[in-house]
Amino acid sequence: MFCPHKNSYLQLVCAVNPRVINKAVDRAMEKKHFDPHTEIPAAQRLESMQPSLYAPCVDITRARLGFGRIGLRLINRDLHSPDQLVQLQALHSIWDQVQISENAIFLINLHVGYRLVDLMLASDPVIREKVCLILSTLASYHQGREQITSRIKIIENLMRLILRDRREIRYAAAYTLRTLSRDRCSSEMLLKCEGIVENLLKSVIHEYAGIVLLHLKTLENLIEWDPEGPLKANAFQVMLELFSNGDPRIVCGAMDCMTQLCKHPVGKQLADIYDLTFVLRPYLVSPSIEIRISAVGLMEYTTLTTRSKWRAKECCEELTKRLVSLCHVPNKPPLQLRCMQVLINLCDCPDIRYHMKRFWERKVKAIKIRNHEEWDGTTETTSYGLETGHNYRTMCIEGVETIKNDYGDNAEVINVHSYLRHIHDVKAGLLYAINWKSYID
Structure with missing residues (x-):
């Protein structure tokens, strides 16, 4: 018989193919073989990388053709196919291909962002979630951010998903918006969308913790660019209310947003009115070191006035x-x-x-x-x-934020x-x- 693990034969001469004997013995013993193409998770990825909404009848491990330049053009064209299954296959393929920077730039040059606009409000929730994930990856490139923010309709659709859709899609849309707000030019374009700050402030009060963290980071980036609009929308009072939240991550995010608000003269006046220095005193002895760092960072700006x-x-x-x-x-x-x-x-x-x-x-x-x-x-x-x-840069340390400079061309x-x-x-x-x-x- 042939031993596949040792790549050797147990006998030198055999009239029957040893693999046939192996299969017969395995079938008699009812031994199950592991097939990477049929087992879950698909493509043998980590469980955490799998979407919460699965596409039916789609096997992303087997492609119909090699993804060269011609293949990328074809899947880009399939996004507008009348067959919904073909659309799903194209979206799954594009999601895999944008992980490669060269293919992502090529798809951006093919204006894939504009093609995804029509699919953001599709009836299938899998399509909506996958579109948000693709836009998040494209937004990590400068060319992708320019293409996405050039159409105000994309931002309006994102806000519609954040406010009205199911939890998984709200998280994906919030992640896309946070990625877009990292760039200052993109933040300026986001602020032109009417009601974006007001809607985010309403969402952070009664939303799930993971989505609230993304919204707080988005608000921090937007407030850093223009604090006047959030101050008019009562962002100061909303962040002050979040200080009493039980999740230390939300408290840190609210303090970081408040730090950006207190950089403005009106924010400093409100800090004096609400006596923020005394409010922050209990947080200096918090058991969470992240809260202490954020509280002292906010106190840098609350102690500037006489x-x-x-x-x-x-x-x-x-x-x-x-x-x-x-x-x-x-x-x-x-x-x-x-x-x-x-x-x-x-x-x-x-x-x-x-x-x-x-x-x-x-x-x-x-x-x-x-x-x-x-x-x-x-x-x-x-x-x-x-x-x-x-x-140490070769090590993967999850959940640790690298310190960045506040100003300059190389702020990161x-x-x-x-x-x-x-x-x-x-x-x-x-x-x-x-x-x-x-x-x-």
Whole structure:
């Protein structure tokens, strides 16, 4: 008999094909063979990559032709086929092909985005979900974002799906909108769509947690570009209400949105009216480190006005003690940087500056800052940076956001050395602020 696992024959000469004998024995033993083309999940992907809505009679593991340039043109043409099954097959094929950057750019040049507009409101929910997933991938390219945002109808259809469709499609549409809002030019085009901010603010109150997180990230990007419209739509009050949410991820997202709102003069006035500095005090002792980082980042802007500094003087001892203790967390450079900046803002008040000089100057001098070999440039320090040294970029760390610069042409790029040098400069600025005198001896 032939052993397929060892690729060898158990006997040298046999009058019958050994594979026939193997099949007869397996059938007699009722042994089931594993067929990768028929087993679930399809194409042997991870379960998490499978859509929640499955297309009937579609096997994406077997294609009718090779996907060269001619094949891409044919499947692009099949999107408008009168046969719904052909449309489903074309969408599944395009979804696989846009994962390859070269094919994605070629499909963008074929104006596949415009062809998908008519399918966004199709009767089949599988088509609607798949169209949103394809648009999300296309929106990760500059050419794709330009093509999508050039038609305001695409944005209107996305908002219609977000507001009225089933949960799976609402999530896919929200993911597409978040991807589009990453670019500043695209954010400007999104804000031209009437009622987009108001609808998103209504959705974040009574929506599922995963969809709310996507909406909050979209709102953060839109508010960063133009905070006036969200302020007029009462975004400040909505975000303040989300502070009491039980999910720490939603609280962090609301604080990040509030940070963008407080960059505007009206946002600073509202922060003084609602006394945000006192509202944020309990979050400085939160068990979630992400909430503490977001709370201190928001406090950087709530402590800029004179009114907030004199208000903080009422809890000077407690507030400064907590902020100085958070500065002594060397495995969280973003938290150190933000805490020291808040203390610099508070040192503009003479009484707080005197308190810092008397009680905390020695503690500030003892703040330890990590070197570049101990930190891998992400918001949370893991063992990967210590184990792999400078090869940490080859590791896959899910759920960790890479720190990015706020301004400049390369806003998504971070240099670990310059960031740590900036922390040293801020520490020196804090010591200078503590020892600053408003008169000349």
